[in-house]
Every structure is written in structure tokens, then in C-alpha cells.
Amino acid sequence: MIGRIFLGLLGIGIGVLIVFKGEWLLHNVGRIGWVEKYLGVFGGSRLFYKLLGVLLIILATLYMTGFLQNWLPNFLQGLFGGDL
DSSP states (O other): OHHHHHHHHHHHHHHHHHHHHHHHHHHHHHHOOHHHHHHHSSHHHHHHHEEEEEEHHHHHHHHHHHHHHHHHHHHHHHHHHHHH
């Protein structure tokens, strides 16, 4: 329980850093070619970094609350069918 909370808070912190420091990431990591191709708007890589950070925050919150462990197997079973 304590470990899940710690990892969840760590994931949320990293996600917040990715969202707020997206410009820094862009300058140090660079642009991502396939993201620029498919998102095609100005700053496609910037948008991708922000979306990645938000997704990490959501997944970390779900993991921290224990919802991910209960929801994910049921979702995958409904998506692909069969027993997991």
C-alpha cells in the first residue's frame, strides 16, 4: 500500500514535470518525426510531450488508488474476449 502510494506520487510528479517542462524537453530531446507528421500542427512534439505527461498523471493516479489493478483486466477481457 505504501509502495503503491509512493510510486503513484512519483509518477504524478514526473508527469507534472513533463507537462510544465515540455519546452525544455523539446530542446534537449528534440522533435519526434512521426509525431510531427501525424499531429501536423505547429509544435506537434510539444503537444505530444504534454499529452504524454497528462497520460502519465492519469495512469499514476489510477495505480495509486488501486483502480488500475481492478479495471485493466476487466477492460482487456471485454476488449479481447476470453478469460484473463
